[in-house]
Amino acid sequence: MAKFNEKELLLLSNFMYISGSTDKAPLNKLLNVLESKLETDNVKNYLSGGIDVKEAKSIISEIKQNDKLINLESVESIDGDVRATCFIDPSDREAVLAFRGTGGIPEAWRDNLRGAYLKDTDMQKETKSFFEGIKDDYNIKVITGHSKGGNLSQYITVACDNEIERCVSFDGQGFGQKFHEAYKDKIEIAKDKITSISSFRDPVNGLLKPIAGETKYIKTESLSIPNSHKSTLLMPDKLFEKGNFSDKVITQKSNIVKFINDRVNNLENHMSPEGYKNFSDNLGNIAGIVMAGSNYKKSELMKEAFTKGLTKGNLKDDFKSKDLKVIENFKTEYKNLKEEINKIEPSYLNDKQYKEVDSFIDKIDKQYTMVELGQIKNSDLPKITENLKNTCSKVREINNKTELQKRTPLDKKVKQLKSEKDIDIDIDIDIDKNLNKVKDIKKEKDNIKKQDFIDKA
Numbered sequence: 001m002a003k004f005n006e007k008e009l010l011l012l013s014n015f016m017y018i019s020g021s022t023d024k025a026p027l028n029k030l031l032n033v034l035e036s037k038l039e040t041d042n043v044k045n046y047l048s049g050g051i052d053v054k055e056a057k058s059i060i061s062e063i064k065q066n067d068k069l070i071n072l073e074s075v076e077s078i079d080g081d082v083r084a085t086c087f088i089d090p091s092d093r094e095a096v097l098a099f100r101g102t103g104g105i106p107e108a109w110r111d112n113l114r115g116a117y118l119k120d121t122d123m124q125k126e127t128k129s130f131f132e133g134i135k136d137d138y139n140i141k142v143i144t145g146h147s148k149g150g151n152l153s154q155y156i157t158v159a160c161d162n163e164i165e166r167c168v169s170f171d172g173q174g175f176g177q178k179f180h181e182a183y184k185d186k187i188e189i190a191k192d193k194i195t196s197i198s199s200f201r202d203p204v205n206g207l208l209k210p211i212a213g214e215t216k217y218i219k220t221e222s223l224s225i226p227n228s229h230k231s232t233l234l235m236p237d238k239l240f241e242k243g244n245f246s247d248k249v250i251t252q253k254s255n256i257v258k259f260i261n262d263r264v265n266n267l268e269n270h271m272s273p274e275g276y277k278n279f280s281d282n283l284g285n286i287a288g289i290v291m292a293g294s295n296y297k298k299s300e301l302m303k304e305a306f307t308k309g310l311t312k313g314n315l316k317d318d319f320k321s322k323d324l325k326v327i328e329n330f331k332t333e334y335k336n337l338k339e340e341i342n343k344i345e346p347s348y349l350n351d352k353q354y355k356e357v358d359s360f361i362d363k364i365d366k367q368y369t370m371v372e373l374g375q376i377k378n379s380d381l382p383k384i385t386e387n388l389k390n391t392c393s394k395v396r397e398i399n400n401k402t403e404l405q406k407r408t409p410l411d412k413k414v415k416q417l418k419s420e421k422d423i424d425i426d427i428d429i430d431i432d433k434n435l436n437k438v439k440d441i442k443k444e445k446d447n448i449k450k451q452d453f454i455d456k457a
Contacts, residue, residue: 013100034060082152098149106292107123110284112173127155141164195214195215329385331371360391367384
């Protein structure tokens with residue numbers, strides 16, 4: 001099944017957004033039927049995932065022109081909140097399983113966010129049941145899907161006993177802490193089979209903790225973050241080289257998306273378990289309303305959400321007040337330490353002191369950044385705050401020593417030398433010259449040292 005490249009798996013994933021993609025039939029016949037449906041007046045009822053008629057026709061056309069895909073046969077499927085089709089290659093009987101994303105279904109978005117605090121969501125369990133019902137009948141080697149479909153394909157690769165050799169997830173989100181804890185050993189075994197491919201501006205793939213062994217971010221044309229989750233954004237031929245994404249278009253995740261992902265993913269560290277659950281459920285309801293397909297009336301979804309308690313709980317109450325106090329204590333100690341460091345005169349630090357303070361600066365700045373991003377659990381903050389207090393004490397000691405050094409300047413040592421009995425005038429002049437040189441050298445070194453210190457501080 002390595003014969004299926006990334007473009008071909010993307011086509012199958014996009015194909016799942018067209019209603020009728022689950023019908024059991026040879027793909028060449030099925031595509032003709034679907035093309036006819038795309039000419040009807042109610043064509044919008046056959047499409048989901050934000051795909052329009054032009055894009056749907058393009059997907060079908062590309063599959064028709066592909067010798068490997070056109071010969072596939074749809075043999076098993078599921079079509080509800082979860083949509084997936086198992087395609088077999090008649091030439092070798094190997095199978096590929098493709099999943100649809102949320103498809104504008106509000107419940108699918110709610111299920112996405114429940115993954116933040118559940119080991120297995122309802123739709124993941126449904127997917128597992130479907131897979132286990134067909135895996136003994138077909139030699140499934142490859143699994144793929146977009147968005148929710150990418151998450152479900154990764155889930156199957158990890159959670160089910162299988163012989164899957166390759167999983168390609170397009171814009172698929174990650175998993176919550178409970179999943180990672182429950183499937184730790186299985187993730188370690190499966191991760192190298194999983195490749196995550198996403199637009200560099202896609203905000204969904206970075207939600208929750210990833211498990212893919214390989215990750216690719218593609219430099220797509222859309223500058224809109226919401227539009228960057230659309231599956232067809234990855235489709236242009238110019239992004240590919242011999243069927244796989246070209247090295248020229250592989251880039252880094254955009255900074256704004258990274259910022260959003262970091263903030264959302266680390267909320268769990270700052271919230272009570274019940275608060276985190278409430279927050280995730282509310283966010284899932286909101287996402288379901290915003291992303292609902294044309295078959296759903298958003299006014300009715302809003303009414304349903306508020307009836308079920310969209311505003312249940314208070315976001316401030318969901319954060320532990322005790323934890324917020326701990327964070328403020330940490331920030332206070334951080335501020336105190338920076339003030340102590342700024343009092344130090346770098347030119348009077350010896351090498352040991354300089355290295356010690358330099359180490360302090362580097363360590364506390366990294367810890368402060370992690371606290372700001374929520375990457376440190378609140379339960380760990382008291383210990384870190386105590387370490388900061390101890391560091392403050394050490395820096396005060398260094399500060400006191402440097403103050404003492406300032407009171408015994410070099411010219412005092414010069415006077416001591418001049419007062420020695422056995423030193424004549426000529427030698428005294430030489431000493432003055434040498435000491436002046438020493439002063440100049442020391443001054444230059446101090447300036448360099450001071451600038452370096454200021455840069456780090």
